[in-house]
Amino acid sequence: xxxxxxxxxxxxxxxxxxxLIISAYFVPFVLLRGINQVEASFLYWTVFAVAAILSTIKIxxxxxx
Amino acid sequence: MNSFYVYLALSIxxxxxxxxxxxxxxxxxxxxxxxxLDNRSTGGIVSALSYSATTYSAFMMIGLAGFTYSGGVGxxxxxxxYLAGLSLVAFFGPRFWLVGKKYGYVTPYxxxxxxxxxxxxxxISAGTACVFLIPYLSVQLMGIxxxxxxxxxxxxxxxxGVIIASILAISWxxxxxMRSVTWTDSLQSLIxxxxxxxxxxxxxxxxxxxxxxFFGRLETEYSNFLSVPGPGxxxxxxxxxxxxxxxxxxxxxxxVSQRLFIPKSLKAMKTMIKGFLIFGLVYTLVSVLWGFxxxxxxxxxxxxxxxxxxxxxxxxxxxxxxxIAMIGITAAAISTVDSIMLTLSSxxxxxxxxxxxxxxxxxxxxxGKFVIxxxxxxxxxxxxxxxxxxxxxxxxxxxxxxxxVPTIFGAFFWRGATAAGSLTSIILGAFTALYLQFGNLSPxxxxxxxxxxxxxxxxxxxxxxxxxxxxxxxNEFLGYLDKELEDKNIL
Numbered sequence: 001x002x003x004x005x006x007x008x009x010x011x012x013x014x015x016x017x018x019x020l021i022i023s024a025y026f027v028p029f030v031l032l033r034g035i036n037q038v039e040a041s042f043l044y045w046t047v048f049a050v051a052a053i054l055s056t057i058k059i060x061x062x063x064x065x
Numbered sequence: 066m067n068s069f070y071v072y073l074a075l076s077i078x079x080x081x082x083x084x085x086x087x088x089x090x091x092x093x094x095x096x097x098x099x100x101x102l103d104n105r106s107t108g109g110i111v112s113a114l115s116y117s118a119t120t121y122s123a124f125m126m127i128g129l130a131g132f133t134y135s136g137g138v139g140x141x142x143x144x145x146x147y148l149a150g151l152s153l154v155a156f157f158g159p160r161f162w163l164v165g166k167k168y169g170y171v172t173p174y175x176x177x178x179x180x181x182x183x184x185x186x187x188x189i190s191a192g193t194a195c196v197f198l199i200p201y202l203s204v205q206l207m208g209i210x211x212x213x214x215x216x217x218x219x220x221x222x223x224x225x226g227v228i229i230a231s232i233l234a235i236s237w238x239x240x241x242x243m244r245s246v247t248w249t250d251s252l253q254s255l256i257x258x259x260x261x262x263x264x265x266x267x268x269x270x271x272x273x274x275x276x277x278x279f280f281g282r283l284e285t286e287y288s289n290f291l292s293v294p295g296p297g298x299x300x301x302x303x304x305x306x307x308x309x310x311x312x313x314x315x316x317x318x319x320x321v322s323q324r325l326f327i328p329k330s331l332k333a334m335k336t337m338i339k340g341f342l343i344f345g346l347v348y349t350l351v352s353v354l355w356g357f358x359x360x361x362x363x364x365x366x367x368x369x370x371x372x373x374x375x376x377x378x379x380x381x382x383x384x385x386x387x388x389i390a391m392i393g394i395t396a397a398a399i400s401t402v403d404s405i406m407l408t409l410s411s412x413x414x415x416x417x418x419x420x421x422x423x424x425x426x427x428x429x430x431x432x433g434k435f436v437i438x439x440x441x442x443x444x445x446x447x448x449x450x451x452x453x454x455x456x457x458x459x460x461x462x463x464x465x466x467x468x469x470v471p472t473i474f475g476a477f478f479w480r481g482a483t484a485a486g487s488l489t490s491i492i493l494g495a496f497t498a499l500y501l502q503f504g505n506l507s508p509x510x511x512x513x514x515x516x517x518x519x520x521x522x523x524x525x526x527x528x529x530x531x532x533x534x535x536x537x538x539x540n541e542f543l544g545y546l547d548k549e550l551e552d553k554n555i556l
Contacts (some may be wrong), residue, residue: 001551001554002551003547003551006550006551006554006555006556009556010156010556013556017149017152020149021146021149021312024142024145024146024149025301025304025305025308028138028139028142028292028293029293029294029301029304032292033292033293034292035292036284036288036289036290036291036292037284037288037291038280038283038284038291040291040292041138041141041142041291041292041293042138042141042291045138045141045142045145046141046145046350048145048149049145049148049149049346049349050346052145052148052149052151052152053148053149053151053342053343053346055152056151056152056154056155056338056342057338057339057342059152059155059156059556060155060334060335060338060339061335062554062555062556063159063331063335063553063554063555064331064553064554065330065331065332065553
């Protein structure tokens with residue numbers, strides 16, 4: 001991969017991860033505040049973690065030895 | 066639980082552990098890189114299992130379950146934000162690995178000292194790591210002491226549990242260094258995950274009517290535990306103060322960041338990351354659900370940390386499962402303690418002893434092994450005193466170790482970063498963390514972790530802007546990385 005392409009991908013992934021992480025604070029504390037169900041914060045944080053895990057794994061799939 | 070059964074279960078675990086530790090020595094050469102880094106040749110699966118066992122201590126099954134018991138679902142968010150922090154390894158992991166191989170670094174602080182051409186960065190970082198990690202290690206030993214004492218109904222004295230744990234950790238760290246640590250860690254991580262999952266399913270299906278009924282009861286009996294701030298503990302400021310330092314754990318804690326030097330290839334590192342993330346998600350969910358189970362079964366506990374010991378010692382969990390759970394928690398603690406001992410030993414030999422180049426590998430190893438013993442003795446003394454000071458330092462460890470984070474970012478992403486900026490941020494950060502934590506202060510409602518991060522980042526950037534960077538080294542270091550990153554498609 002060319003340097004510019006790597007840089008572009010890096011910026012896109014960093015922006016996505018920052019948004020994802022901010023959502024882990026914003027969604028449960030603001031949008032789901034007071035919603036006392038398993039399908040609310042419990043589910044959101046689990047889905048958030050799965051998204052973060054898949055994103056991290058995707059970034060490593062670019063690597064070549 | 067009769068102490069005979071506790072000793073029997075422990076004996077089986079210890080025998081298997083020693084067998085694996087001795088087996089790992091076969092074919093091992095004597096050298097600093099071999100001893101501290103397994104000759105940078107660890108396979109992906111062992112790296113993943115060992116990283117998991119090192120990261121997750123007795124805190125998960127006891128502390129996190131307790132957090133859930135008292136604070137509700139916020140505990141899940143806290144631990145999963147930590148797990149998401151592993152995304153940092155997708156960027157920093159291959160960078161650590163590449164420069165580690167190229168320049169022969171053994172510790173992360175040795176890398177920072179060389180990158181900024183200033184040995185004081187390595188010395189001060191290693192010193193602060195000792196200040197924060199030895200108490201953290203002692204608290205793990207204390208956990209095992211309390212667990213064995215509690216489960217044997219007081220028949221096994223607290224200090225005996227502490228000493229047994231220390232002997233195991235010393236042995237498994239000394240027998241073959243990183244290799245015996247990673248091999249025994251692999252066994253221990255499997256015990257941790259299998260045991261915790263079995264007990265969770267057992268309790269939920271036999272005592273709580275299955276998952277549907279379990280979640281149904283949570284929603285009706287403890288509905289406020291399913292949102293934040295919930296019962297009150299996880300208000301936003303507390304949550305932010307807890308999660309921020311933990312988000313950076315994978316690069317700030319030397320016992321885990323050093324693991325970025327050991328995989329034998331990038332493929333092995335990929336497996337390590339993947340394996341750890343899956344392990345972490347399962348282990349986190351299980352620990353939190355343990356806490357919720359204890360809430361439903363024993364709603365009136367005075368101390369939340371008793372949630373797990375109460376569950377294990379109750380009639381709801383059969384003797385055999387209780388015993389293997391004790392082994393699972395002991396394994397979680399020991400696998401963390403031996404890794405910390407080995408890393409601290411390497412920090413002392415490589416970073417604090419700046420005259421190391423005058424010593425042969427053999428002598429460095431002899432000193433390293435002696436240091437492990439000394440660290441263990443200090444750990445036992447701290448654990449035997451059960452001082453509040455130790456608990457406070459241990460709690461501060463995640464904040465205190467975060468002080469090197471701006472320096473690590475600067476090392477890899479800013480040619481203009483300077484040694485003066487790094488030293489200022491590390492020193493100011495350490496004082497901020499200690500002052501606020503010991504003073505129990507939260508200026509403007511913000512936790513010590515938030516202030517420590519703000520002060521380290523601001524001081525690192527501002528001092529770097531007004532001082533001179535080691536341009537030659539920065540260009541060589543980052544020039545090498547740029548080329549390798551491009552060749553290997555690393556973001």
